[in-house]
Amino acid sequence: GAGVSQSPRYKVAKRGQDVALRCDPISGHVSLFWYQQALGQGPEFLTYFQNEAQLDKSGLPSDRFFAERPEGSVSTLKIQRTQQEDSAVYLCASSSLRDSYEKLFFGSGTQLSVL
């Protein structure tokens, strides 16, 4: 596709439910980032992949959060036993060597609401 694609666009979950958020980066983009954006705040770094390697997961808020990118392309962010404080927009971004891995192209995000 032409841009970063995320699905679902909206997700409503009951507290305690597990959710999986998908990100399909721009074809050929080696780097992939996940961010969490609460209402009125800037995006907060969660984790970073270079190809299939998860180089930095320092921003994951708890062990309920897990991300993978097994084939170095599509990535999934999984949240287990969701809590109300997990409600936010989850943004995925990708970048390429051409942009020194610094210019981020974001998807439209998944808005997660935990009831």
Add this chain to the structure above:
Amino acid sequence: RKEVEQDPGPFNVPEGATVAFNCTYSNSASQSFFWYRQDCRKEPKLLMSVYSSGNEDGRFTAQLNRASQYISLLIRDSKLSDSATYLCVVNALGAGGGNKLTFGTGTQLKVEL
């Protein structure tokens, strides 16, 4: 203290005004700097990179002061379409040696008739 700090605003300015936003960062090892723009309910998009020598792109001018760990964005002749949130972004090496781009909270700009 947050790694990247911005005044959240909102800045309400009349069309045609000049407005300036500031940003400070705490990690002296930060390597590169950017301004992103985020429209309401949309994803952030790169506005411009920020260089030590300063850079200009049309009505937008960005400057970096490494000694003071300070970044600025100046918008001249504001347009209604400039209304958005402006995010200051700082890149430093993260765990694992890869890029870690840290975003500020954002400064909201509203340009009015």
